[in-house]
Amino acid sequence: MSRYKVNDDDDCSSDKSTKKGPPSKVLWYLPIIPRFKRLFANGDDAKGLTWHVDRRNDDTMLHHSADSSQWKKINHLYSDFSDEARNHRLGLATDGMNTYGSLSTQHKL
Numbered sequence: 001m002s003r004y005k006v007n008d009d010d011d012c013s014s015d016k017s018t019k020k021g022p023p024s025k026v027l028w029y030l031p032i033i034p035r036f037k038r039l040f041a042n043g044d045d046a047k048g049l050t051w052h053v054d055r056r057n058d059d060t061m062l063h064h065s066a067d068s069s070q071w072k073k074i075n076h077l078y079s080d081f082s083d084e085a086r087n088h089r090l091g092l093a094t095d096g097m098n099t100y101g102s103l104s105t106q107h108k109l
Contacts, residue, residue: 004020004021004022004023004024005021005022005023005024006021032090036088040086046086049086049088050085050086052064052066052085053085054085074089
């Protein structure tokens with residue numbers, strides 16, 4: 001498949017491969033490390049980012065995913081990572097993303 005979108009309106013050119021149009025897919029890359037550095041530079045934001053160590057309730061209720069047994073298991077397995085309060089776990093949500101554009105699904109993944 002072509003890397004660029006083919007412009008069907010331009011019929012005067014017999015060789016469409018020589019003309020480049022807009023790309024068919026665009027990938028946005030947003031670097032996360034500089035954003036975390038800016039957040040930790042502000043004292044108020046840094047307190048909010050380390051709540052899971054400083055201000056967690058130790059009751060038996062599940063208030064956040066940090067209170068789950070899976071989170072505790074990961075803390076136990078990777079104790080060198082979990083000992084530092086400024087380390088963060090990131091989750092990737094792909095709700096409603098259709099990885100294969102030709103398939104039309106009515107449900108969300």
